[in-house]
Amino acid sequence: MSSTLELRVGRRRIDVKRPEKELFPQDGLSKADLAEHYRRVAPRMLPELRGRPLMLERMPDGVDGDRFYQKEVSDYFPDWIARATVPKEGGEVTHVLCEDTATLVYLAGQACITPHRWLSRADKPRRPDRLVFDLDPPGHDFEPVRSAAHRVHDLLTELDLTCALMTTGSRGLHVLVPLNRRADADDVLAFARAAAEVLAGRYPDELTTEFRKHARKGRLFLDVERNGYAQTAVAPFAVRTRPGAPVAAPLAWDELDDPELTGRRWTVTDLDDRLDKDPWEGLARHRHGLTTAGRRLRSLDRKA
Helix, strand or coil: CCCEEEEEECCEEEEEECCCCEEEHHHCEEHHHHHHHHHHHHHHHHHHCCCCEEEEEECCCCCCCCCEEECCCCCCCCCCCCEEEEEECCEEEEEEECCCHHHHHHHHHCCEEEEEEECCCCCCCCCCCEEEEEECCCCCCCHHHHHHHHHHHHHHHHCCCCCEEEECCCCCEEEEEEECCCCCHHHHHHHHHHHHHHHHHHCCCCEECCCCHHHCCCCEEEECHHHCCCCEEECCCCECCCCCCEECEEECHHHCCCCCCCCCCCECCCCHHHHCCCCCCCHHHCCECCHHHHHHHHHHHHHC
16 A cells, blocks of 8 residues: 655645655655655745646656656646636647645645746736747757857847846756736747847857757757747746756856856755745846837847
């Protein structure tokens, strides 16, 4: 008979089955450890999750086993977990919404190691409030990511757009722009693609928008496709399914040149200092529209 750990989270009682199951066997981290991580980071993580449809990356047998990505909410999920039904091509899908700590802990108990969030909220699913540049290194060297982040930051500053920085817990970094939810997802994606083209034109030896890997020739791919409708991006403080249990972590821009920085700089076991400060404090006050920025971007493109 499998064991069960009963956790009290606010008003809820969460039963975590097989809490001793090692989801990260090489690191000795169990399902109970994952649940405790998400309970600990919830105050910082929930503001970036609330109201957003989630895609759940689940690995019931741990990171050495099979994984699956879940969009449609399971019938057996408790009624108190919030849901949102949004359109998809040819129909609709009902996603989990993570509105509270209890939901985060429950999902961990379901071996959801990584929740991936939409860049829009369910009440206006076609109106993103985040734009993301995904920067992954072409090889094992992190320096191209560091350089690309500086390039993206400089361009966004030219366009008078506030931006934030985050390790992905995987190979690279995300640069995020807060939006005012006035632009449609298709227009946000078009803007992001145009910005990437300007950057690739400025730094053709470093950056590329080429989808085909063999055509990139060692250059960093500026991935903006996460800005399309119903696409997802990893949330701050989410655990990634890699050895060491690395965690996505918000950064201040003056941390970008830290020689110890990598996409996996922080893990479940050494995250304490990242919870003591908030480099994204006040970010929500800088929600941008893209109309003026788009005009500026087209002007830069003509000058290139």
